[in-house]
Amino acid sequence: MKAVCWMGKHSVQVMDVPDPKILNDRDAIIKITRTAICGSDLHLYNGYIPSMMQGDILGHEFMGEVVETGKAVSNLKQGDKVVVPFTIACGNCFFCKNEMFSVCDNSNPKPEGQETAYGFAGSGLFGFSHLMGGFAGGQAEYARVPFADVGPIKVPDSIEDEKVLFLSDIFPTGFMAADNCNIKEGDTVAIWGAGPVGQFATKSAFMLGAEKVVVIDHYQDRLDFAQANNPNVETINFDDVEVHDKLKDLTGGRGPDSCIDAVGLESHGTSVDSLLDYAKAAVFLATDRPHALRQAIFCVRKGGTVSIPGAYGGFMDKFPIGAAFNKGLTFKMGQTHMQAYMPRLLAAVEEGKIDPSFVISHRLNLSEAPMAYDNFNTEKNQWRKVVLNPNG
Amino acid sequence: MQQKNKNNSMTDILTNMNTNVSPVERFVSATAGGALLAYGLKRGGGLGTVFSLLGGSLAFRGTTGHCHVYEAMGVDTNQGGETAPRNFKSGKSKTYENGLLSGKVHVSKSLTIDKSPAELYSFWRNFENLPQFMEHLESVKTTGEKTSHWKAKAPLGQSVEWDAETTSDQENVRIGWRSLEGADIPNSGVVEFLPTANRGTEVKVTMTYEAPGGALGAMFAKLFGEEPSQQVYGDLYRFKSLMESGEVITVEGQTSGREPQAKKATA
Incomplete structure (x- = not known):
């Protein structure tokens, strides 16, 4: 598949990489239909976040269609349209039970880094450095989503992608x-x-x-x-x-x-x-x-x-x-406690109280990501919000 | 045992230097120091320099039998006596006893798990479950009412095995164990399951073992990410994840632009 990879400060590249696969029973694989570049991706692009590695797949704002589920995921099935929150959370620990999903205890496979830097480790995040778990991100054709029974929210097929995409983060x-x-x-x-x-x-x-x-x-x-x-x-x-x-x-x-x-x-x-x-x-x-x-x-x-x-x-x-x-x-x-807010904000979109697509300024193909990063970084006022289509 | 000699030539310094490191320890120091020196030189950079210096000084104490650190600490492991270094790490969860090479390592770690003592105890009590979260364990087989056979991975692709017996078993409260005669790494310990008002269970592991290479070995292990208290903490963390979320989160095996097949996409 094609994926947007971080290659160093001020350098991203679209690469052909192996397709993601299920690694744990609570995983799902999502075929991505829309993904966006976030202002915080620019922190990575500009080299402000430590522990990035060359070849890391970027992106934490994405949605798509479920193509495969692990054995323990019973609430999603192939073909479901879902929006994926950028914070990964188990749903079972003390913090998740208290709706503090972004400080989940069990979703960062590399807690030592944050424990050393911050005293304790927060949740894993997609595409946001190895300090945040080193998860491959969603500026790609497919993504592996851990704890897929807790994170992704199902959205109706009838609703346009652009209206719900930003439930993933912003x-x-x-x-x-x-x-x-x-x-x-x-x-x-x-x-x-x-x-x-x-x-x-x-x-x-x-x-x-x-x-x-x-x-x-x-x-x-x-x-x-x-x-x-x-x-x-x-x-x-x-x-x-x-x-x-x-x-x-x-x-x-x-x-x-x-x-x-x-x-x-x-x-x-x-x-x-x-x-x-x-x-x-x-x-x-x-x-x-x-x-x-x-x-x-x-x-x-x-x-x-x-x-x-x-x-x-x-x-x-x-x-x-x-x-x-x-x-x-x-x-x-703090990082957003995504899972606590997504249902009520999806409802607000469905009820027509807000159409989040108003922020979009550019609609591009995934292959145009390097150009988009460069422009977004230098012309933030014109390049307000870039949405990428991996299948365009 | 202060070295007072102020001779000028290197040979004089080496020949006159008193020996305060035991023969076995000298061998370990020389071998390990040489390896670390080589690794440091190969690695280069700031950390490489640190490794080279450390390796060089270990090799020095190995070949000469004199350790400046021991001298400063008033330690002499070449007497066959019970001279112990001052416990300069008191207050930490881990201490070294009986000289830096032959010593026992104590580790104590706690983690709160959002499950009842009964759930945690019963999973742990079936020792054959332990390799699911103890990274270094390959297998545990129950061999009798109180006995079991353990097999673990050791550094450099080796493995160690031992028989253990359960020394205390209080349902939902604590499990104690010790290794039996002939263990490669003699060890003993206890895991306790302490209930809290509403935060789940505090799981506390306290263990002691004879580290290969003693404190020196443990320090080495630490350099290469195999430090015992880290291992115990990592194992406890995986136990917590397994118990709370049903699995241990991982990114091993996921895709990236670092895979050998990965290449720049053509538009």
Whole structure:
């Protein structure tokens, strides 16, 4: 089969590789009909996530048709149309039973790496480095899905792929980011990063009853896109406006009740602290560039919540713990507990409350992946969301 | 036993250096040190340099019978006495006794498993199940009411076998064992199943064994990923996965661009 392989920093290649096969009784093999490139794939592409190996198959947003099931998978059958969550979870451990699927105890075959780096290991993830288990990803014609009786969600044949594809990651990720804000009547939510996760967080914040949502970015196209899709949204271009002042203006001096960092470890910015972060990351003194997160902590109201769906992997410098402590903030973060959100978000799609395909900017064939990665990396505002068709 | 000689020539240093390493240990040091030195040189890079230096110093203590580390620690394993190194690792889950070569290794590890003590005990009590999660075990055969025969993989493609007897067996609570006379690696231990209020069962393995090569062997094993406490932890982790999820997750055998057949696709 054809698969998109990571060959090194700034290098991906479409390769002919052997077809995946069932390795465990709870596995299934999925023939992939649609797969997407995620902003977090760019962290891999840019070499920010350690423990990638040449030849690793990328991709953690995919869906398709069940072609084979292991002996212990009784809820799926050949031909079922499914969307696969990017977090792999057993469904049996303490964490899964408590709906913390992304920190499943039993789905990372290489827990030592995270145990050394983080103290304990989270769940396995598709196509996201050997620290996350080293699972082959879904930017390919076929994928092996472990714990297939727990992860993949069946979707009706009648529904278009593009409307449900993003249940695999970015819609639940944006939704959990908003859900973590514990939104109450009258709340204002500020969201850093108007990429796809920020766009879904915006829609989700409104769905969960936020009175006001403010989106912050420096790509005007993305801010305009948020505006076009959410008539009531406010936007701030941080190249033009001082963010803290503007947020106070918009909230009668209170500050937003919650701030969402939908940017993650490759934050852009031109302030002194972000330039220092670039320099330190370049010499590996710090691995993450958290300018957006620092600003979110600074801007959120006293007693507010900072919710972090943007991915981080290592260490950061100059974390404003003084601001966080003295304002009495709450922090919520982590990889998305996918299996906890997929059923209710599928229902929202089926009921027509949201059509997630609005974020798509490019539809390409799998063979065009190297070009797509390159463009997505350099022209993020134009290349908002790329969907690949492995059979096109 | 401080080396006070300040002679200048290398020969003098070597001939005058006191011997504080026993003959067997010297042999092991020389062989292992040479191998590590060769490996380090072949590997190259930063880690290769570390291996080369370590290998070189082991080879040195092997050929000369003098160990600077032992000297600094006040250890002399060439006396036939009971001199033991200070327990410089106290507080850790593993300690070495009776000299670095002939010592016993203690390992203690716990892991919480979301199953009842009864479920875990009954799976473990059928010793023939153990190779399902104990990576180094090839087979266990029950040979009598209290006895069993064990076969395990050893480093470098070797295997070791021994007979064991059950020394304590308290249903749903604990199982103790020890190897019988003639075991390649004499060992004994206990596994306990401790109930919690609502988090499942704390499974605790405590074991002692005579490591081949003692602490030195154990340190070597660690360099090559065969360290005993890691092994016990890995085995416990696999036991947990098997009990909770019914299988041990793996990526071995999955496809990738590293497979020999893999090649750049033509559009």
